[in-house]
Amino acid sequence: MARERAKASFDVEAMTHFFAGGREKHECMQKAFRIVQRDPELTVQEGNFFDLTRDEHREFTMRQIKRAVELRNSLNDPQLSEAIFRALVLYSESFGMRMYVHELLFKSAINLFGDDEQKQAWQEDIAKCRVLGCFAMTELGHSSALRGLETTATYDQDRDEFVIDSPSLLATKWWIGMAGHTATHCVAICQTIVKDKNHGINWFIVPLRDPKTGRNAPGVVAGDIGAKAGRAGLDNGWIQFNHVRIPRKNMLSKWISLDPKTAVFTPAPNPAIMYGTLIPERLSISEGTHLIVGQALTIATRYGVVRQQGSNDEHIMDYQTHYVKLMPSISALYVVRVVGWILDAHWQQMSHFAQNDQAKYLARLADMHSVAAGVKATVTWFGSEILERCRRACGGHAYSAYNAIPGLIGDWGVTTTGAGDNIVLLQQTGRYLLNAVKDVYAGAKTQEGSVAYFNDAQDILARSTCPFQDARDWAHLDAIIDVLRWGVINKLAGIAQALGAGETYNNYQLQTTLVAELHTYAHMFSLFNDAVKGNSILEIPEPLCATFKQTGVLYGLEILVTHLATFLEEGYLNGDQAKAIRTMHLEQCRVLRDQAIPLVDVWAFPDFILKAPIGRADGDIYPAYMNTLRSAPGCFGPPAYYEQLVRPLVDPDMNGKSKL
Amino acid sequence: MARERAKASFDVEAMTHFFAGGREKHECMQKAFRIVQRDPELTVQEGNFFDLTRDEHREFTMRQIKRAVELRNSLNDPQLSEAIFRALVLYSESFGMRMYVHELLFKSAINLFGDDEQKQAWQEDIAKCRVLGCFAMTELGHSSALRGLETTATYDQDRDEFVIDSPSLLATKWWIGMAGHTATHCVAICQTIVKDKNHGINWFIVPLRDPKTGRNAPGVVAGDIGAKAGRAGLDNGWIQFNHVRIPRKNMLSKWISLDPKTAVFTPAPNPAIMYGTLIPERLSISEGTHLIVGQALTIATRYGVVRQQGSNDEHIMDYQTHYVKLMPSISALYVVRVVGWILDAHWQQMSHFAQNDQAKYLARLADMHSVAAGVKATVTWFGSEILERCRRACGGHAYSAYNAIPGLIGDWGVTTTGAGDNIVLLQQTGRYLLNAVKDVYAGAKTQEGSVAYFNDAQDILARSTCPFQDARDWAHLDAIIDVLRWGVINKLAGIAQALGAGETYNNYQLQTTLVAELHTYAHMFSLFNDAVKGNSILEIPEPLCATFKQTGVLYGLEILVTHLATFLEEGYLNGDQAKAIRTMHLEQCRVLRDQAIPLVDVWAFPDFILKAPIGRADGDIYPAYMNTLRSAPGCFGPPAYYEQLVRPLVDPDMNGKSKL
Known part of the structure; x- marks a missing residue:
């Protein structure tokens, strides 16, 4: 593990602080972790979190809430209180969801839809959990x-x-x-x-x-x-x-x-105003992805560099089949987190307009709704994919509930169907895109926001083949965004034409879903690319930009590789370009492989948050795993049912076996 | 539901009997279901199976075993006893795995590796569960x-x-x-x-x-x-x-x-003899897929034709995005089951040789090992994919444990990493294929078994473009098998050349994995195609062949669509062919959509086996679902912790709220 950490090509401390929101917040978070870890009402001290029954788990979660609210009321330190809540969200998705329902869904519905008097009437009761x-x-x-x-x-x-x-x-x-x-x-x-x-x-x-x-x-x-x-x-x-x-x-x-x-x-x-509260709910998925999927990736990555298997006792992370699955996944989380921060900032601006400039709020609502829907859908699907990769990357040991990944998968599943089913959301985004492109063709309206590039639809379509011939071009997000955007405009033109000719919409659902995905990726990479270039509402410290750029390119290549057939069959990419993209994808995976541990370390999940012996930060996984099992309830038999249900079968004095 | 059943284009009863192994076995199975459903030691009568704790579940499973063994000993009807065991395997994967470990892994290890005296010594004790x-x-x-x-x-x-x-x-x-x-x-x-x-x-x-x-x-x-x-x-x-x-x-x-x-x-x-016991273990996955994934598909398909959603209250199964996911999945299970029966028959022949003609056994062992490894890996991966599709197809309702799908997913997960990690298995198959193709090029050996087509490697490679130009060609498995085989030989040639030029194997792991997948699919479709054409160890009744052919073609197209980029970038397929394949894929999905309910009905899982209210055979899902929840333990509060953990927060007399 120390060898892996020594490979870091970037400033791990600076990156850690960046993910935490600054040095001060990072240190406050560490303090919160210490408080939470030792408090028997906030974390399971005896026994194993994963052995809680449903009743126990619900009671335990409510106990956390009561204790955390008491701490918040007594500490009189809003930053530390927030950090404690955040630590608990990391520790338990159930805690997180209970508070999320109360503080995000319930509260923000009142804030978005309530008049001043209503907000005033409920504000303090909500803040103190008196309701x-x-x-x-x-x-x-x-x-x-x-x-x-x-x-x-x-x-x-x-x-x-x-x-x-x-x-x-x-x-x-x-x-x-x-x-x-x-x-x-x-x-x-x-x-x-x-x-x-x-x-x-x-x-x-x-x-x-x-x-x-x-x-x-x-x-x-x-x-x-x-x-x-x-x-x-x-x-x-x-x-x-x-x-x-x-x-x-x-x-x-x-x-x-x-x-x-x-x-x-x-x-x-x-x-459309009625749907306003769904936007922050959907945008929050970026943070949720970081919390849940990021934990699983930390566990799988650490296991990957410790586990040895094969004729030469190779570390499994060094197998091509292994790092090619995990490195794009880690990269995806870097992109998702940055894009999430940027979209949160956009939403903050809009919330401000909702109070002060309603025309502006309404003008931007449809695009923001489309973006939030698309991001929620694509990110949660890819999150499921990453979790499944993590599960498989840990072999059988991810089948043990004590290694946390089954619980994370169980917690995550609902995100792809809840808060708007992904297919339905992508249909909404797809219809929005279809209308936007029709407006452009009709000369009706200049597009803004995520669809600003639609204004260039004619120019984009005029290029029937992709201009990037040099293999090194694919090490840049610009090339990747170009291909994705071409795909969006090309597919939309095809759909619009077919519908215009009287085809039924239902026969183009798959295509509108695909378009919505490609557009969402193009938009996410575009926001990310701007941030890496220092041209965004989010500032990335310059020394970290090179690493962020690598992650962006790798995630972009992963998406391109997934959708290669779409571009090949339309002739926008040829076989040589496709092979160059695959080659660059593998090369970027290989390059980032050495950064695997530093890249997940900076997310700074303590061992007691991860709860998985195979994901221990120090890499000493096997004794901890064995001890976890030995101390689980009922580890050592015989079980209570032995005498009644097993012995009659196997005891020679009871089973009629000839005792010759 | 009656409307859906009326659409059947095939003889549902005949197909039901075929899946059951004949009319007599089907009727015996129905009898077993009646016995099992009413026996309080064999099925959960009070409360819900999905509310069992770990301790309760383990005790319950052992109780099933003891009772089933007693029944077997007392009934003196081997066929009915076997049907009862089978019904219990369908009812509970945990029962199935306990018996599988004992009767397949333990017993067959002794049968395969033990000498006559050893087999003799253990046979009866194993049969009666005295060990x-x-x-x-x-x-x-x-x-x-x-x-x-x-x-x-x-x-x-x-x-x-x-x-x-x-x-x-x-x-x-x-x-x-x-x-x-x-x-x-x-x-x-x-x-x-x-x-x-x-x-x-x-x-x-x-x-x-x-x-x-x-x-x-x-x-x-x-x-x-x-x-x-x-x-x-x-x-x-x-x-x-x-x-x-x-x-x-x-x-x-x-x-x-x-x-x-x-x-x-x-x-x-x-x-290699030492690995013999792993072959039947891996082949058994075909049946396991039918049992677990087939149940989830039955549930999701029935829910899909009942659930209405959208501006015109459409049945969700009629949405393109919906049936395009489920119909290839159902088709896959038809193919997997048929191929499983064929491979079981091959293994029976080999087991016979193991006793009587060891040279023949050894000559076939490597190919059988490669086939079993490839089939296990590809089928379990696709099984995971189907389960995820089923989960998403039921929206939020698959998040309820009472609708069975979460449990089926939990039970299934281990199959992709257990009994040989899929990546490792595909590497084994890949290396076997690489050696086989090298032998062919070296003129060293005529290949048999799954790699017999390697003998034509030169001819296959000589075709640099796919000969099928007519869109209707893709409605036949021959065309699909041709493309897959070309891909296998083409990729193997590329890998062999690269390794010959000194490249390291690790950099070609992804490619050998891909080759092993394509080859396994080609082999499965080839076995299936022969059976549909009446040219196989497995006889399919002629009136059912048309339906089987449809499922084979659709599963084949699904695999081809998934791997289109591979063939496009090598120029074997052009854009027009790719589009024709996609068009035929959609058309076959649409055609089979009407057969959705009949196709899953023939698997004949009774409601008490499925346990999912949203998967009820009569389609009357909502009252059953509501009743399930109302009768679950702890449905109606207040919970035991209310007084201590909630009331202090929310009771105005306790939370310090001003009572103005």
Whole structure:
């Protein structure tokens, strides 16, 4: 391990600080880790985290929340408190999701859709967890198509109240995080019925439980969703509303209004506003990827340089088949993290406009929505791919729950279907792109944001072959972005033509999905490329740029290699160019192989966060792994059932065996 | 669902019987299902299978075994007993693996490597489960490279015994199924030391536990492996040997011998013989795929035709993005099952030769080993891909453990790394192919078996472009096999040339892996094609051949589409051909879409086997799903921890909130 660390070609400390958000934040994080690691209410001290049952895991997670809130209230040190929360998010995805539901989904819905009075009324209770909020959007029978949601909020003008109802079994709110046992309130998205007219979906704050007893509030039937693939510490739940009455002021009213005297409902200036809260949810996936997938990659990478296998006891990381899977994965996480920061900054700007310059906010909303949808989909799919690579890279040892990877995979799975199914999201992005390119062809509109390059559509299409002939060209993101953009414009032109000729959209779904992926990658690489060149809202310290550039190029080549056939069959790339791309891909993998350990070290996950003996920072993996097993409950038999279920079969005195 | 079933274009009953192995077996299976479903010792009657804890799951699985063995002993109906065991394998992968370890790995090791006396001595005890056997091959630090295994069996001539030792921590036997708590014996693979000389690896029967108490036998330290990604009912374990003495006759001696008077060791005629037991293990994956992946596909397919989503309430199975993922997956399982039966028949022939014509057995061993390795690797990888497709095809509802797919994924994962890591297996196949093609070029040997087409290598390579110009050509497996074979020979020629020019093998690992995959697919499609044409050891009833042909073509096109770039960049296919292949792929998906339900119905998994409410045969999924949740333990709160951990935060009387 020391040998691997000595190979670092970049300033590991500087990179570590960059990922942490600065030296000061890094040191604060280290302090938080020390606090968290020693606190028996925050981390499992006796036994193994991965032996917790569902009930134990849910109780433990709630204990973490209570303790962390108490610490936050008593420490009076916001930076350290935030670091403690962050450490706990790293330690347990279930903790992270409970807090995320409360602090991101519930709170930001109120902030985005609530008027000033509403924000004021809820702000402090949310901050101090005096209410625990959840986000009731998905229904049993409806998820991706919000317009189809069935839950109703019917205005009762006489009492100036709304009445919330679940009109059918399929209208049951489903998967709602924290609704199972603990949330006291939800924001529920409902069809808004005023004077028998449906004014479409809006957001309502609905109490779920009596805070004194934890029992369901009158008219609410809510229960726990039970056993899941992961996140056992999170009480996902389901909710049915039966004439639940709430005051009118619980309808979030920043963009809409309802006059209690006339019962006249004034809708939002743009129905897309309702989707605003989904953007930060989807953008947050960049950080989530870093947290979950980054841990798995750290474990698999460390195992790869320790494990020896083969006729010459090779370290398995030195096999081509091994580093060619892991190095592009590590590179992807560098790109995803940088792009995530940039998009977060863009969203911050937009949130500012939402308060102060609504026209600007609305003008940018569609593009931001398209970007967030595309990034969420492509990144979570690639994240699944990386996790599977990590699993396979650890051989059988990733089958042990104690090596953390099964749990990370279980926690991750939901990201590809939750917060918008990836296929549906890419369809949304694809349709946006299709409309944008049609506008350009019609001379209707100059495109901005992620589709600014569409303005050059004619020029791009005019090139029928790729101009990059030199093998070294592929060591630059510019060339990679060029190919991807050509693919987007070329495919969109083909789809537009086919649809214009009367073909049905359904027969082009695969193509629009592909276009949305290629465009999203082109956009991500473009944002990343600008940042590496010092031309971005995010500043990368100059000494680190060379390493970032390497990771960007390798991830770009990985995507290009994956989609080579698309460009070959259209003739944009020829066989020689394809081979040059593959050659450069392998070369970049080989070059970065030596940086494997430094590249994951800088993410600075302590061993107690990773929890995986085979991922230990010091590389002394086998004794720790053995000790983990020896101290697990029930390691040493005989099991309780031996006497009753095994002995009758195998004991010669009981099984009728001839004792000759 | 009735509408979907009415679309069947083939004789569903005939196909059902074919998959079951005939009408009689199908009816026997139905009888077994009825017995199993009602027996409280064989299936979970109260509560939910997916709520079992690890301890409960292991006990439950052992209870199934004891009960099934009792039934077998008392029924005196071998066919029905076998059907009951099969039903239990379908019901629980943990049951399947425990019996598999005992009846396939342990028993077949004794049958393949034991002499007549040894087989005789153990046969009845194994059949009646009077011993419970396991298979101790893998070690903590060594798996894929058997030659590197460390456990030793040292001959003590004075006492005519072997002494078994684990010389290091890394020598600990690891992952051994049933070694955790229940196996009374293992066959252990050990380095055979006689008179200080290592004669390589051989198989030894070693007692592990006192059958009366279940405690470890003297010198044995064995324990349970603990929490895993899946198969919670299987007690995987680890074993350390410390001077464990066994009689010489516990060394399996069909192919080897040791003279106790002279201590002269006579090795096997061919060291490859030692790997013989791995072949049936790897071939069994075809059936395993059908059992596990087939269940997930049945669930996802039924959900797909019930679930409605979108602006016109479309059934999601009608979306192009949906059926294009599921139909090739279903097709793949048709191909894999047929190929599995054919390869099983080949292995039966070989097992016969092993007893009666050892020269013939040895002559075919290398090719069979290569085929088994390739099939195991490609099929398990594609199986993982199908499971992931199924998971995503069910949206969030596959995140519920109660819909079975998470458990199936957890159970499956190990297949890609266990029983030989897929990468290592494909390397073995790749090296075999490389040697075979070198032999052909050197004019050294006429190739047989899977590589018979290598004899035409010169002719194949002479064609630099693919001759199939007509779009309809791609509706035939012949064309698909042609392209794959060209790819194999072309790539092998390139690798051989590079290695001949002094390139290192490691830089061509990715290519040898790819070649092994392409060759394996070519071989599988070739076996399948012959069977559909009535030219195989396996007879497919003529009326079913058209449907089988459709599935073969679609799976073939799926593989071709996946690897298009390989053929485009070498110029064997041009852009028009590539597009024709894609068009035919989509067309075949569309054509088979209507057969989705009939195609999975014929696998005949009853609802109680599938356990997933969203996969119900009658399509009435939502009330069943809701009821599953309502009856799960702890569905309705408040949870035990509410008073202590939630109330202090949210109760206004306790959280310091101003009560103005």
